[in-house]
Amino acid sequence: MKNTMAAASIMFFLLAGLAAAAHGSTEDDTTTTTNTIRLPSDGGTLAATRRTRPWKCCDNIEQLPVRTNPPQWRCNDELEPGQCFRQCEACRDPPGRPFPGRPLICDDVFWGDDPGTSCAPSSEWPWGPCCDFAICTKSIPPICHCSDEVESCAAACGQCEMVDSWSWRPLFVCRDSFTGEPGPRCTPEMHN
Structure with a gap:
């Protein structure tokens, strides 16, 4: 007897919920703000x-x-x-x-893991075709800066700053950032 009453009351609440969902709310939709999730079939x-x-x-x-x-x-x-x-x-x-x-x-x-490479050709890195002292984030793709001190910045560099140096001539650093790999090193690595 208890099982049939429990089943009947569950069925009643289920049917009442379905009926309420089918008929919508009694409030006027023009005055109520709701957070509705739109599915592609609803025109989203x-x-x-x-x-x-x-x-x-x-x-x-x-x-x-x-x-x-x-x-x-x-x-x-x-x-x-x-x-x-x-x-x-x-x-x-x-x-x-x-x-x-x-x-x-x-x-x-x-x-996926790899979103691909940058469209800029390697000649369009803001600091030029190579960089010895690249500082990059660990994100994928990395965001890199080149800290090389050079006699003049590349033409593609937008933020060229003169730096204090021990050199007798002025040196500059390109402060632009680049999304992607920083390019090859200017000075080859020496291995013993």
């Missing part, structure tokens, strides 16, 4: 999560804050519409752009 958009990189290279890589292993990445490089639609499943306008259209950002998310 969902970025495609892929195990293969949709981009060949990326200068403006972003690691998404969601904690997964391996991490998730998005490339925020601005692309021409034709290029974006060729390599990505979903493209969007850059944030803060007043008029839609050009350029676009790939909205696809790459799920």
Whole structure:
């Protein structure tokens, strides 16, 4: 007897909950603010999560804050519409752009350990084609600075500062950062 009463009361609450969900709330939706999760079938958009990189290279890589292993990445490089639609499943306008259209950002998310390399050729490192004293973060990809003291900064360097030195001529350091590997060493390593 107790089992049938328990089963009946569970069934009653289950049916009451389903009926309430089917009929919605009695409050007016125009005056109530709700936190609703929108599914793609409801007209929302969902970025495609892929195990293969949709981009060949990326200068403006972003690691998404969601904690997964391996991490998730998005490339925020601005692309021409034709290029974006060729390599990505979903493209969007850059944030803060007043008029839609050009350029676009790939909205696809790459799920993997290596987000790829930078699009800048090695000759476009801000400090030049090589660096002996690179300081890099341990992130993937690393963010690097070159602390080499040189007679003149490379043309690609945006923040060139003169440093105090024991040299009789002035020396400079490029203070720009670069997302990616810092490049080869200028001085070959000597091994014994």
